[in-house]
Amino acid sequence: MSQPREIKSLCDITSFVSVISRGKLVRQLLPFGSLILIICALSALKPDTFLSMDNFMNVLRRSSVNGIIAVGMTAIIISAGIDLSVGSMMALCGMVGAWVMIVIGGTNPQGAALVIGTFVGIVMGLAFGFLNGVFITKLKLPPFIVTLGTMSTFRGISYVMNAGKPYNIPQYKYLNEGVVLGIPISVLIFAVILILAGLLLRYSRLGRYTYAIGSNREAAFHAGVNVDSYLIRIYALTGLVVGIAAMITTSRAVSAQPTAGVTLELDIIAAVVIGGASLSGGRGTIIGTLIGTLLISFLRNGCTLLNISTNVQLIVIGAIIIVAVAVDQLARSKAAIRQTE
Helix, strand or coil, X not given: CCCCHHHHHHHHHHHHHHHHHCCHHHHHHXXXXXXXXXXXXXXXXXXXXXXXXXXXXXXXXXXXXXXXXHHHHHHHHHCCCCCCCHHHHHHHHHHHHHHHHHHHHCCCCCCHHHHHHHHHHHHHHHHHHHHHHHHHHHCCCCHHHHHHHHHHHHHHHHHHHCCCCCEECCCCCHHHHCEECCEEHHHHHHHHHHHHHHHHHHHCHHHHHHHHHHHCHHHHHHXXXXXXXXXXXXXXXHHHHHHHHHHHHHHHHCEECCCCCCCHHHHHHHHHHHCCCCCCCCCCCXXXXXXXXXXXXXXXXXXXXXXXXXXXXXXXXXXXXHHHHHHHHHHHHHHHHHHHC
């Protein structure tokens, strides 16, 4: 039997008040509010340079690479894992993809050589992510240790491949310069990945099991979830999006750089955590990650416009990570206290 409208309205109001009383609404709106605050502040400080379509498109274009990787990192962190190798993995995927282009098309590859190299670079990301997942699950090692090791390994291979020199691909520009209906290709790819990942986490079995594993791995296992299999899929899919980001980065620089992605994991993890994901697992959203990515991108853009050095930017982002994690831990402690009362 359906409930009368008055009762349903009362239930909705009660739920709303309950959310506010527990601080969840504030926690969820804090990243968005911070993003709006930064945009307003920069609009006031640098209205001519900041409030321009070219600047906004530039921010979105630069956000696309970090945002694409952050989508994968969101799933990993929700599952109570971590991946420190994404920056090194991106460099290696780009180097492998560019090497294939040169092997097929020579010093000035075009057409099919560029397409095949792009495909290989993306597939290599899938393979590297799969490798991370296998090491974590089959060797029973912590994700932090495994990805710390593969971070060094991937970076080392990137340097060895061409004696520390980049592979120059002068014709490989489309993923950076291509435009559809006035929107850069990289931004469109980012948008598509965001939508697919959001649907996957919300409506698929993989998404439900990702949250279940992160909330309580043992309970998920005893409920019949093949935890190892799903963790491998999560890390493999993250590798896949890293491969896509790698080829966009290679196109942006028209070369594959062995130094690409150095310290990139800092920005990626920061974006996910600022967006509301918990490093303890079990919580996080794609929308939150999008907000966190844009917040960091606008913050960096604003620092550049205000002539603030990149070293200071690292300090600011590091401080933001500490504050975001502290807020999360405080909220969890309060929730635990309420449950015991």
